[in-house]
Amino acid sequence: MARLGTRWPGTASGRVRPCRPRRRRGAFRATGDPAERASGKLTLGVIRDELARITAQRAAGNLHHLDGLDLYGEADFAELPLPDQLHPDTATHRRTAERFAKRVLSGVGDARSA
Incomplete structure (x- = not known):
């Protein structure tokens, strides 16, 4: 590992070599057996369902639920894998930021200026 201030020829400053972790190219793949869900194993679907249920059950004024699939779902994956x-x-x-802003932040500025 280089010490701070070491000169590295060919770098923009000549002083510090850029530190970039190596990225392994590949794909992530979920593993597991969907049948194990009945025994209580967690999946993203189970977590989403529980969060929606708990949020609806508590129904507090400042507690809201936004399912991530509303921001990026199967149809989006077909277009933007x-x-x-x-x-x-x-x-x-x-895309997800625009959808988040439209669903969550629309009207926020209006409420403050009213």
Whole structure:
């Protein structure tokens, strides 16, 4: 490992070599047996269902639930697949951010100025 201030020829500053972790190219894949859900094993679907149930049950004024599938779902995956089957790319981040803003932040500025 280089010490701070070490000079590295060919770098922009000549002083610090860029530190970039190596990325292994590949795809993530969920494993497990859907039949194990009945025995209480967690899946994203189980967690989503429980969060929706708990939020509805508590029905507090400042407690809200937004299912991530409303931001990025199966139809989106067909159009904008995740490059490694797990992490979104720039276009997918933009789409989910726009949907989040439309669903959650619309009217926030209006309420403050009223």
